[in-house]
Amino acid sequence: MSIAFIGAGNMAMSLIRGLLDSGMQASAIVAADPSQEQRAAAESLGISVFQQNDLAIKQAAIVVLAVKPQIAASVVQSLSGVNATQLIVSVAAGITVASLESWLPINQPIVRCMPNTPALVGAGMTALFANQAVNDKHLEAAERVLQAAGKVVWVANEEQLDAVTAVSGSGPAYFFLLMEHMINAGVELGLDIQTSTDLTLQTAYGAALMAQQSVEPVATLRENVTSPAGTTEAALNTLLQHAVPDAIASALRAAHHRSTELAEEFGKT
Numbered sequence: 001m002s003i004a005f006i007g008a009g010n011m012a013m014s015l016i017r018g019l020l021d022s023g024m025q026a027s028a029i030v031a032a033d034p035s036q037e038q039r040a041a042a043e044s045l046g047i048s049v050f051q052q053n054d055l056a057i058k059q060a061a062i063v064v065l066a067v068k069p070q071i072a073a074s075v076v077q078s079l080s081g082v083n084a085t086q087l088i089v090s091v092a093a094g095i096t097v098a099s100l101e102s103w104l105p106i107n108q109p110i111v112r113c114m115p116n117t118p119a120l121v122g123a124g125m126t127a128l129f130a131n132q133a134v135n136d137k138h139l140e141a142a143e144r145v146l147q148a149a150g151k152v153v154w155v156a157n158e159e160q161l162d163a164v165t166a167v168s169g170s171g172p173a174y175f176f177l178l179m180e181h182m183i184n185a186g187v188e189l190g191l192d193i194q195t196s197t198d199l200t201l202q203t204a205y206g207a208a209l210m211a212q213q214s215v216e217p218v219a220t221l222r223e224n225v226t227s228p229a230g231t232t233e234a235a236l237n238t239l240l241q242h243a244v245p246d247a248i249a250s251a252l253r254a255a256h257h258r259s260t261e262l263a264e265e266f267g268k269t
């Protein structure tokens with residue numbers, strides 16, 4: 001499996017590091033980026049780097065598109081020499097399979113992915129969607145690339161990637177907001193900032209770990225830690241009075257709507 005990364009920014013570097021950590025030979029990976037700084041960073045991992053995308057993709061079985069969505073159309077359209085034996089794995093947010101297909105040779109196998117920021121620390125959550133030209137070997141290969149940055153899940157239809165964007169794509173920011181305000185509230189209640197930060201982050205981490213390891217739904221976990229007339233109940237009642245569950249549902253609907261709008265915007269050639 002030889003992989004060429006188009007763009008060697010944050011997401012590509014996380015995937016490359018993860019692939020190397022998982023035992024892939026550095027000689028099987030190349031990256032192209034116009035930035036000298038990014039090329040030097042990629043080269044320091046032991047892989048070969050190129051300034052020109054066309055040179056990087058020559059020998060590759062898999063081409064990972066890891067540039068900003070705003071430039072994806074021009075980057076893909078200017079690729080010459082890409083052929084339908086190569087699997088295209090796109091991590092560019094909002095770039096649809098239909099857009100990619102219109103810019104690439106006919107019958108090009110394409111896997112569109114929606115990763116999230118925790119991929120940068122190997123704890124990402126990526127949803128993948130494959131077009132008709134993708135075979136079982138391609139599915140396995142795409143999975144292996146994205147698993148380098150965390151967990152993966154396949155979705156059966158592409159529209160679901162807008163929901164994925166609303167849940168896990170934008171999701172880290174919702175948790176950051178919650179943590180930010182818990183830290184501030186802890187300080188208001190008399191803790192120093194470091195202590196409040198440590199308490200909040202470990203609580204977020206512990207709650208996520210517990211929820212992942214439990215066979216119970218998260219609602220049951222919440223009920224289990226809410227004693228009648230206790231402190232947790234007092235806090236949760238306040239959140240309910242402020243309609244926090246409705247606000248969360250509206251927030252995800254807004255992210256979903258914006259995701260569909262961006263797909264239209266970035267898809268224009």
Ligand SMILES: NC(=O)c1ccc[n+]([C@@H]2O[C@H](COP(=O)([O-])OP(=O)(O)OC[C@H]3O[C@@H](n4cnc5c(N)ncnc54)[C@H](OP(=O)(O)O)[C@@H]3O)[C@@H](O)[C@H]2O)c1
Pocket residue numbers: 006007008009010011012032033034035038053066067068069071075091092093114115116117118119
């Ligand atoms: N980072 C995340 O958490 C995250 C999460 C979900 C999805 N994604 C998706 O992943 C993709 C990459 O994001 P990122 O955060 O890695 O962005 P990034 O750090 O900006 O990386 C993109 C890289 O592409 C380079 N580039 C610019 N023009 C190019 C060209 N013509 N050919 C090849 N490379 C070129 C950029 O170089 P310059 O800096 O010189 O422009 C930069 O090094 C985006 O489409 C984004 O939607 C990222």
